[in-house]
Amino acid sequence: MDHKALLASLPPDTRAALTRRRPGPGLARLAAHITLILATGSYVALGLPLWWLMMLPLGVVMTFLFTLEHECTHATPFTGGWFNEAVGTACGLLLILPFRWFRFFHLAHHRHTGDPTRDPEIAGHPRPGTRAALALYLTGWGFWRGNLAALLRNAAARPAPYVPPRQRRAVIWEARAHIAIWLTALLTIPPSYLLSLWLLPLLLGQPALRLYLLAEHGLCPPVANMLANTRTTRTTRAIRFLAWNMPYHAEHHAFPAVPFHALPKLHEKTRAHLQQVSPGYAAFTRSYLRSLR
Structure with missing residues (x-):
């Protein structure tokens, strides 16, 4: 059964319950995530014993805000549309x-998951196929290079074709505004704070995020069925918390309108049909390493 047939088999009241947005779970998870950032960031800022070691956990909890930003693109974690946009x-x-x-x-x-020519995650820069390429991937080099190149293209009024024509102007001015904000921060905030509380933690947190993201689609076949081209990874409650339940990734791709807090319930209804399931991130990483040239 593919994901479309599976969703069609769910009763309408079940689909409605799964997609219902509630304010409590998102606000509670956001408050907890911000608390982790403030706690680790304060330890670094106050220069407490071995403060420089704390930049790593700070970087991990900061970089995993990526999973929250990802959820906000679907407008699912919070009930207020404006609040999703703001977060x-x-x-x-x-x-x-x-x-x-x-x-x-x-x-x-x-729309194009796994398509080597139309999926922007892999088009022109496929997933690492050698151990050397994997080592470079884990540094985040490709992520930073690709995002900065897109930022400059957008600021120069050359957005990618996947940006709808009616949204091109907004994307162009977003890029320009962001560049202005970041330059202002670089010029006004003391360099020691910028490095220890923002830039270095972002760099240090990348390997954890890269390994996590690699498991979402790595080693999956390039087919249209979301239950086959996307992986669900069994993991700890702490990682599910930090990643806003996105280890249930096949479920998310099959039914992206389901908020993060309802993904465990969706998993119960889909797990018999999942074709790519890993017992953990360490197990997936070992499998990926064995696949490399």
């Missing part, structure tokens, strides 16, 4: 990943 925009500013542009990038990924 997504704030995440984009922090992660150097403009939110409006990323929404169109990500929706194109959903």
